[in-house]
Amino acid sequence: xxxxxxxxxxxxxxxxxxxxxxxxxxxxxxxxxxxxxxxxxxxxxxxxxxxxxxxxxxxxxxxxxxxxxxxxxxxxxxxxxxxxxxxxxxxxxxxxxxxxxxxxxxxxxxxxxxxxxxxxxxxxxxxxxxxxxxxxxxxxxxxxxxxxxxxxxxxxxxxxxxxxxxxxxxxxxxxxxxxxxxxxxxxxxxxxxxxxxxxxxxxxxxxxxxxxxxxxxxxxxxxxxxxxxxxxxxxxxxxxxxxxxxxxxxxxxxxxxxxxxxxxxxxxxxxxxxxxxxxxxxxxxxxxxxxxxxxxxxxxxxxxxxxxxxxxxxxxxxxxxxxxxxxxxxxxxxxxxxxxxxxxxxxxxxxxxxxxxxxxxxxxxxxxxxxxxxxxxxxxxxxxxxxxxxxxxxxxxxxxxxxxxxxxxxxxxxxxxxxxxxxxxxxxxxxxxxxxxxxxxxxxxxxxxxxxxxxxxxxxxxxxxxxxxxxxxxxxxxxxxxxxxxxxxxxxxxxxxxxxxxxxxxxxxxxxxxxxxxxxxxxxxxxxxxxxxxxxxxxxxxxxxxxxxx
Amino acid sequence: xxxxxxxxxxxxxxxxxxxxxxxxxxxxxxxxxxxxxxxxxxxxxxxxxxxxxxxxxxxxxxxxxxxxxxxxxxxxxxxxxxxxxxxxxxxxxxxxxxxxxxxxxxxxxxxxxxxxxxxxxxxxxxxxxxxxxxxxxxxxxxxxxxxxxxxxxxxxxxxxxxxxxxxxxxxxxxxxxxxxxxxxxxxxxxxxxxxxxxxxxxxxxxxxxxxxxxxxxxxxxxxxxxxxxxxxxx
Numbered sequence: 001x002x003x004x005x006x007x008x009x010x011x012x013x014x015x016x017x018x019x020x021x022x023x024x025x026x027x028x029x030x031x032x033x034x035x036x037x038x039x040x041x042x043x044x045x046x047x048x049x050x051x052x053x054x055x056x057x058x059x060x061x062x063x064x065x066x067x068x069x070x071x072x073x074x075x076x077x078x079x080x081x082x083x084x085x086x087x088x089x090x091x092x093x094x095x096x097x098x099x100x101x102x103x104x105x106x107x108x109x110x111x112x113x114x115x116x117x118x119x120x121x122x123x124x125x126x127x128x129x130x131x132x133x134x135x136x137x138x139x140x141x142x143x144x145x146x147x148x149x150x151x152x153x154x155x156x157x158x159x160x161x162x163x164x165x166x167x168x169x170x171x172x173x174x175x176x177x178x179x180x181x182x183x184x185x186x187x188x189x190x191x192x193x194x195x196x197x198x199x200x201x202x203x204x205x206x207x208x209x210x211x212x213x214x215x216x217x218x219x220x221x222x223x224x225x226x227x228x229x230x231x232x233x234x235x236x237x238x239x240x241x242x243x244x245x246x247x248x249x250x251x252x253x254x255x256x257x258x259x260x261x262x263x264x265x266x267x268x269x270x271x272x273x274x275x276x277x278x279x280x281x282x283x284x285x286x287x288x289x290x291x292x293x294x295x296x297x298x299x300x301x302x303x304x305x306x307x308x309x310x311x312x313x314x315x316x317x318x319x320x321x322x323x324x325x326x327x328x329x330x331x332x333x334x335x336x337x338x339x340x341x342x343x344x345x346x347x348x349x350x351x352x353x354x355x356x357x358x359x360x361x362x363x364x365x366x367x368x369x370x371x372x373x374x375x376x377x378x379x380x381x382x383x384x385x386x387x388x389x390x391x392x393x394x395x396x397x398x399x400x401x402x403x404x405x406x407x408x409x410x411x412x413x414x415x416x417x418x419x420x421x422x423x424x425x426x427x428x429x430x431x432x433x434x435x436x437x438x439x440x441x442x443x444x445x446x447x448x449x450x451x452x453x454x455x456x457x458x459x460x461x462x463x464x465x466x467x468x469x470x471x472x473x474x475x476x477x478x479x480x481x482x483x484x485x486x487x488x489x490x491x492x493x494x495x496x497x498x499x500x501x502x503x504x505x506x507x508x509x510x511x512x513x514x515x516x517x518x519x520x521x522x523x524x525x526x527x528x529x530x531x532x533x534x535x536x537x538x539x540x541x542x543x544x545x546x547x548x549x550x
Numbered sequence: 551x552x553x554x555x556x557x558x559x560x561x562x563x564x565x566x567x568x569x570x571x572x573x574x575x576x577x578x579x580x581x582x583x584x585x586x587x588x589x590x591x592x593x594x595x596x597x598x599x600x601x602x603x604x605x606x607x608x609x610x611x612x613x614x615x616x617x618x619x620x621x622x623x624x625x626x627x628x629x630x631x632x633x634x635x636x637x638x639x640x641x642x643x644x645x646x647x648x649x650x651x652x653x654x655x656x657x658x659x660x661x662x663x664x665x666x667x668x669x670x671x672x673x674x675x676x677x678x679x680x681x682x683x684x685x686x687x688x689x690x691x692x693x694x695x696x697x698x699x700x701x702x703x704x705x706x707x708x709x710x711x712x713x714x715x716x717x718x719x720x721x722x723x724x725x726x727x728x729x730x731x732x733x734x735x736x737x738x739x740x741x742x743x744x745x746x747x748x749x750x751x752x753x754x755x756x757x758x759x760x761x762x763x764x765x766x767x768x769x770x771x772x773x774x775x776x777x778x779x780x781x782x783x784x
Contacts, residue, residue: 171644177631178605178638179658180707185632189657193648 008456012367015356018349019374022424025388026250026380032240032391033247044244052228052245056252058142059149059217059224060207066150067206071157072199074295076187079165082280083291089299090162091536096302097155098528100485100502102215103521104152105145106509107306109219110313112139117309145220149213151302153206159535160202164195170278200263204256211253212381214488215502219509225249226488229383233492239390246384257379307525313518328504328516332523335500338415338490339483342422346479347472349374349423350430355460357431358438371435375428382488385421389493393417418493422483429482430475437471438464478531485524554583554618554743555604555711561612562599562767570611573599574767577613581711581745581760586737588746588758589769596767597747601713604745605638606631617710637709641716643700645688651675651699652684658707674702677736694725701733705740712737712744718753730756 077083078090096104111118119136123129137143168191176186217224225245233242283291318324357371377385397409404410411417441464449459465472487502494503501520508517562574574596581587589597602608603623604615610623617636622629645654655674659667675681678698688696697717704712717733718726734757737744748754754761755775762772 169642169644171640171642172646174605174607174631175638175640175644175646175703176657177607178634178636179703180632180660181658182630182632190646194646196648 011352011356011456012370014352015367015370015374018353018427019370021420022374022377022427024392025385025421025424026376028391029243029247029250029384029388032243044241044248048228048232048241048245049225049248052223052225053248055142055222056211056224056226056249059145059222060210060252062142062146063149063153063210064203064207066146067154067157068199068203070150070154070298071159071202071206072161072192072195074154074298075158075161075165076191077291077295079162080187080191080278080280081291082282083288083295085292085296086280089292089295092299092303093158093295094155094532094536095299095304095529096152097535098525098532099152099303099306100215100487100524100528101149101152101209101213102219102487102502102506102509103310103525104302104306105148105216105219106505106517106521107309108139108144108148109509110514111305111309112136140219140221142222145217145222148216148220149210151298152216153209154298154302156206156209157199157202160198160205161195164198165191166277168194168278170276173278197263201260204260204263207256208253208379208381211249211256212383212488214383214491215506215509218506225252226381226383229387230488230491233387233390239387242387243391246387249381249384253379253381253384257376307522310518310522310525313514314522317516317519324519325516327499328501328520331499331501331504331520334498335484335502338419338422338500339480341415341419342426342483343476343480345419346423346426347430347476350427350434350475351472353427353431354434354438355464357435371431375431377424378426378428380425382421382425382486382490383492385425386489386492389417389421389424412493413495415495415498418490418495421489421493422486425486425489426479426482429478430472433471433475433478434468437468441467474534477534481527481531484527552583553580554585555579555581555587555745556616557600557604557613558616559613560600560603560610560615560623562596562603562608563611572767574603575612577767577769579762579769579772581743583743584741585759586734586744586746586757587760587762588748588754589762589764590748590751590754591764592749595764597764598715600764601638601715601745601747604711605636605713606634635707635710637704637707637712639700639704639712639714639717641719643688643696643720645696645700645703647688650685650687651680651691654688654699655703655706657703670706674706677705677740678702693721694729697721697729698732701736705736705742710743712742714744714746716748717746718748718750726753733757 074089074093078086078093110116113119114135122136139148172190172194173186176190177183181189211226213224214226214230218227218230225248229242229245229249232238232245282288353371353374357367380388393411394409397411400406400410401408445463445467446459449463450456454462484500485502486500487506490500490503491506494500499507501524505517505520505524508515508520557577557579560574560577561572562577563570563572565571577600579587589600591597599608603610604617606622606629609628611625613624614621615623617634620629621627622634622636645651646657649657652671652675656667656671659670662670671684672681675684678701680695680698680702683691683695683699688699691699697720700717718730721729730753746754746757748757758775760772760774763770
């Protein structure tokens with residue numbers, strides 16, 4: 001029996017190799033960043049870091065507060081109250097997840113332009129005719145960046161807060177009421193403190209996305225650490241400097257990941273009890289409509305308005321007979337090819353890591369630890385990862401070129417490094433998804449198959465792969481769409497003259513030309529809707545199963 | 551003896567898919583101050599719904615619920631739970647998992663000054679014999695200890711009426727027998743008016759002064775038990 005449970009050396013070796021591969025860029029980065037002399041650091045600390053670091057901290061604070069406010073407030077509204085539109089808002093509040101931050105910023109730059117549709121309509125409604133008479137605050141500012149990122153990223157907090165409120169036993173709130181607390185008081189003193197770990201998990205994910213963002217901050221003119229890494233390498237060709245800023249950013253990331261891990265450990269509070277969930281209270285009259293508006297506003301701002309804008313711009317462009325340029329079509333093909341390649345490699349590697357981690361008991365702990373290590377990439381901002389990969393990749397390319405007598409950069413030029421960067425960043429999704437799928441399968445299945453004479457590999461093929469298909473399909477979809485949306489690493493690692501939809505959009509927004517950017521953005525958003533539909537259904541269906549069980 | 555709780559012709563219903571679903575009809579009883587009443591019936595008989603209506607978690611469709619001189623519920627009046635001075639002890643105890651035993655007990659005492667609150671919490675913990683567990687969290691307590699903390703928490707604000715919803719059903723048989731006696735002694739010592747809901751007839755006989763049998767959402771009978779303390783608190 002013991003041999004059945006142990007993981008074969010090949011699987012374990014493969015899993016450890018993948019985890020080491022994930023660590024390569026991080027170690028390279030630290031070596032570069034810490035090894036290049038203190039003089040460099042002094043220059044950075046004196047000139048580059050203070051401004052960029054302050055911007056990053058302000059952005060994190062603002063986005064953190066805004067996402068907490070919107071995410072927690074909306075989650076509480078839809079779980080504990082009933083009002084017109086609640087059943088739709090329940091999932092519609094997730095829609096902004098389909099919008100990468102750089103697309104929201106792209107759309108609002110045009111939507112909120114002083115002579116754009118929104119301010120124009122506002123002036124028309126107020127009977128003013130000059131942009132000088134009424135001007136909304138400038139979007140290209142710290143406040144604007146916080147607004148855009150907050151409404152794009154609140155779903156991370158919303159999702160985890162909603163899951164928490166949905167499973168919070170109703171009797172705790174009732175006990176608080178019976179002890180003399182008002183509804184609001186019971187929320188503050190009981191529901192909110194109990195949800196704190198879940199809020200911290202959602203918050204840290206939203207903040208990691210904020211650190212990863214390059215497009216929105218760049219478009220809105222906020223010089224963050226992430227943007228600084230990019231410009232240091234692209235415009236100043238200073239790889240050592242970029243690596244130093246990246247390693248500084250890495251410490252912020254580590255702090256956020258520790259916050260998330262710590263919060264997850266505390267999440268088991270009371271979850272052992274299986275209880276009646278909070279029943280939504282029906283709101284009447286003005287408060288009902290107020291709730292509909294309050295919970296509808298984030299969807300409107302974070303998704304509907306920018307999506308309508310993109311659809312409108314696309315329709316306008318296509319109806320003018322311009323058609324789609326061959327350059328954009330090539331970018332679309334490039335995007336799909338890149339996403340497909342990333343998906344195959346990432347899900348394949350995820351399967352190896354998750355399968356190797358499936359053992360039980362003390363063996364499991366060690367292999368599960370390898371799986372955690374292999375999943376680290378999700379937290380590392382794309383620019384940081386890219387800078388970390390550049391040095392080893394350039395060195396490898398140079399020796400490969402010398403060895404085989406090839407011109408240029410064989411690995412970088414073929415996009416291999418870009419695919420690897422995406423695979424490292426997205427590996428957590430298939431590892432987590434397939435691990436969760438495996439955890440639901442009883443160990444006896446494998447034992448039965450092995451006792452019937454099947455090998456480990458044959459068991460995986462004949463028993464587990466068919467059973468794991470939903471998990472594999474779901475994580476493939478997630479990886480595919482995220483690879484389509486990926487911007488920061490793609491910007492830094494793409495081969496020369498290679499554009500994806502995201503970089504196409506970035507180039508247009510950077511030039512301020514706004515020609516076919518909306519079409520590229522719309523294509524990304526439509527693809528981005530697929531995993532959101534998946535997400536919207538999943539937590540609900542789990543809740544429904546629980547309801548039926550009772 | 552003055553009447554503490556008075557229910558007259560109370561009717562309760564849920565909003566279902568096909569309109570209102572009647573759960574309790576024409577429910578009337580009177581419980582004297584300092585006495586312990588018990589609603590006895592199988593699950594689904596509507597007894598827990600009656601308890602939730604007294605606590606203010608269910609609206610009343612007909613009749614009225616009066617505690618002392620105050621009208622708690624009628625079809626037109628619904629006092630919110632926090633203003634009823636009604637304590638509730640849950641079947642699952644519902645201890646706040648993020649608070650220590652002492653903070654759980656002190657939860658309903660926010661209006662008291664700090665020193666006074668600390669004193670009351672200590673007194674309540676002593677009353678249930680758990681002074682040494684003050685700084686522990688609920689998951690660090692045994693089932694019986696959690697139950698007694700829940701009792702102390704419900705008693706601390708000195709409610710006009712204490713409701714107990716199957717408070718002993720989550721305990722093993724021997725603990726249950728011991729705690730039934732213990733809790734009854736504590737309630738009698740405090741002179742607390744209380745209403746218990748249970749499906750266990752033996753428990754009802756030992757615990758209560760008055761037993762009402764509930765079936766099909768109606769109170770079939772409301773009679774004193776044979777226990778000597780029916781004559782009131784000693």
